[in-house]
Amino acid sequence: MATKVEQIEERFEVKRYKVQYPISAYTFPREARIHRLRFDEEYMHVELMDGRMLSVPLWWIPTLYNAPPEEREKYELNQSRTMIIWDPDKCAINDELRIANYLGPCNDGQ
Numbered sequence: 770m771a772t773k774v775e776q777i778e779e780r781f782e783v784k785r786y787k788v789q790y791p792i793s794a795y796t797f798p799r800e801a802r803i804h805r806l807r808f809d810e811e812y813m814h815v816e817l818m819d820g821r822m823l824s825v826p827l828w829w830i831p832t833l834y835n836a837p838p839e840e841r842e843k844y845e846l847n848q849s850r851t852m853i854i855w856d857p858d859k860c861a862i863n864d865e866l867r868i869a870n871y872l873g874p875c876n877d878g879q
Contacts, residue, residue: 801868802850808833808841815868818850825871832864 798819805816813833815823827834832855833841843860844853851869855862 800851801872803846803853803868804850806844806846806853808838810838813841815853815871817868823868823871829871830864830866832862836862 796819798817798821801821802818803815804818807814808827812824812826813830815825817823840855840861843862844855846852847854851867853866853868855864857863
């Protein structure tokens with residue numbers, strides 16, 4: 770049984786638009802450095818030096834979630850402003866958070 774295959778040539782029109790701004794006009798973050806930190810009843814709000822705002826649910830961090838609000842405020846930032854540290858000698862919390870861990874999906878398979 771022989772079949773006849775017809776070849777159809779289709780043409781697509783491609784629209785091109787003028788780029789309004791060159792890539793050099795955009796700002797892309799290079800690193801995450803903490804500028805300011807505040808807490809409310811449900812979130813830890815982190816303002817970064819480059820203007821980004823990050824809100825992390827407290828329930829993601831059991832040591833903060835279960836701590837009294839006044840203890841959450843007793844944090845320190847490391848010298849490079851990339852980590853939030855609660856010193857157990859100064860408060861009821863013993864934890865260190867690296868802000869980069871909250872900026873995107875974890876790629877370590879956990």
